[in-house]
Amino acid sequence: MVIYGRPTVQFGTVVGRIAEKVDVVSPQDTVLICRDRVPNVDLSSFAALLATAAVAVPVRNARMVVCESIAHLVPDDLVSVNGKSGHIRTLFRSRSSHNALFVTESCNNNCVMCSQPPKNESDEGSLLSICLRILELLKTTPPPHIGITGGEPTLLGDGLLNLLNNLKVKLPSTSITVLTNARRFSDPKLCAAIAQVGHPSLRFSVPLHADVPDIHDYVAQCRDAFYETVNGIYNMASSGMNVEIRIVLHAFSVPRLVSLAEWIWRKIPFVHQVVFVGLENMGYVKKNFAALSIDPVNYAGSLTAAAMHLYRRGFNVSIYNLPLCVLPPELWGFARQSISDHKQILLEACGECEVAEHCPGFFLSAENRHSSGIAPIRLAAMAACRLTGGMSSHA
Numbered sequence: 095m096v097i098y099g100r101p102t103v104q105f106g107t108v109v110g111r112i113a114e115k116v117d118v119v120s121p122q123d124t125v126l127i128c129r130d131r132v133p134n135v136d137l138s139s140f141a142a143l144l145a146t147a148a149v150a151v152p153v154r155n156a157r158m159v160v161c162e163s164i165a166h167l168v169p170d171d172l173v174s175v176n177g178k179s180g181h182i183r184t185l186f187r188s189r190s191s192h193n194a195l196f197v198t199e200s201c202n203n204n205c206v207m208c209s210q211p212p213k214n215e216s217d218e219g220s221l222l223s224i225c226l227r228i229l230e231l232l233k234t235t236p237p238p239h240i241g242i243t244g245g246e247p248t249l250l251g252d253g254l255l256n257l258l259n260n261l262k263v264k265l266p267s268t269s270i271t272v273l274t275n276a277r278r279f280s281d282p283k284l285c286a287a288i289a290q291v292g293h294p295s296l297r298f299s300v301p302l303h304a305d306v307p308d309i310h311d312y313v314a315q316c317r318d319a320f321y322e323t324v325n326g327i328y329n330m331a332s333s334g335m336n337v338e339i340r341i342v343l344h345a346f347s348v349p350r351l352v353s354l355a356e357w358i359w360r361k362i363p364f365v366h367q368v369v370f371v372g373l374e375n376m377g378y379v380k381k382n383f384a385a386l387s388i389d390p391v392n393y394a395g396s397l398t399a400a401a402m403h404l405y406r407r408g409f410n411v412s413i414y415n416l417p418l419c420v421l422p423p424e425l426w427g428f429a430r431q432s433i434s435d436h437k438q439i440l441l442e443a444c445g446e447c448e449v450a451e452h453c454p455g456f457f458l459s460a461e462n463r464h465s466s467g468i469a470p471i472r473l474a475a476m477a478a479c480r481l482t483g484g485m486s487s488h489a
């Protein structure tokens with residue numbers, strides 16, 4: 095989340111931890127939020143102050159930004175504060191389990207359904223240095239999980255190795271998931287170098303769009319992407335890396351879903367998990383919505399066949415970003431709470447639904463574009479559909 099405020103003095107970008115009280119161990123690492131009053135003490139050593147307009151007063155030698163609202167910030171969140179533009183970006187949300195390090199805006203694919211379209215002129219050095227600063231601030235309170243995303247993280251080369259080495263030293267107990275198209279892993283040297291880092295809990299999540307090159311390459315908008323990705327997956331497995339496959343569900347991937355499940359079983363049975371992912375209506379999806387869109391109720395049969403094909407052959411299977419009422423009951427056990435809490439919503443109709451607390455819900459961006467199959471579920475129907483005891487039966 096990004097907000098804008100008005101700096102009372104100009105200063106360079108700082109990254110710090112949110113606190114509400116002045117008695118902190120390292121004020122130089124702290125962004126103090128002042129909701130009710132600005133404390134009448136020396137505040138010059140704090141990285142920055144964020145104050146609401148109602149309480150802001152001039153403070154000598156303090157780097158203050160006056161904001162309309164800071165209600166979304168809580169202690170131990172991490173933010174960057176740009177003391178020139180007044181740009182305040184939330185980098186890590188302490189109460190969320192869906193945090194990620196955004197390491198680059200560049201990508202060697204240009205997928206038709208990318209929710210974060212690449213920009214190839216990004217300032218990668220500064221993104222990486224912000225990520226390293228985040229790790230420094232998190233090392234005293236390591237989160238259970240963190241993602242690494244972009245863009246394509248492997249384009250950072252040594253920068254990614256540096257980041258992974260830092261993660262191993264500073265957050266060794268945190269599990270890491272790197273989202274990658276795996277094309278650069280077709281270089282065995284990169285695999286060997288990353289395997290050598292030896293992070294104790296590192297997973298690579300690789301999107302696969304079809305079992306045939308033409309469709310995969312079309313979705314990735316890149317010739318030979320399929321062969322490079324598959325070579326990358328084999329190299330990663332040979333290097334002992336933990337690989338997960340993600341299949342984003344849209345009009346180009348759905349027609350070959352069952353063939354892709356069979357291909358995964360026959361060609362890459364070593365992968366640790368296969369995840370079927372509902373579309374997020376962001377980025378290129380908004381632009382290409384008419385071509386990509388397919389109502390989940392219209393692919394429920396293919397999704398069931400593909401998911402059960404893999405599950406019965408011993409794969410860990412998950413479904414992300416799809417609400418329960420658009421899934422056949424036998425798939426409910428695969429549905430995960432995958433949508434970041436600040437992006438997740440339920441609709442008005444969900445108020446009458448008796449399984450709402452188990453439902454992954456929707457992306458905020460899907461509020462006005464969602465499945466025709468949304469309908470409240472009643473407990474009797476839930477029992478009939480074996481939800482009781484079945485919600486996690488495939489987990």
Ligand code: SF4
Nearest residue numbers: 417419444447450453
């Ligand atoms: S009605 Fe709403 S809460 Fe119930 S399963 Fe559907 S989307 Fe989820």
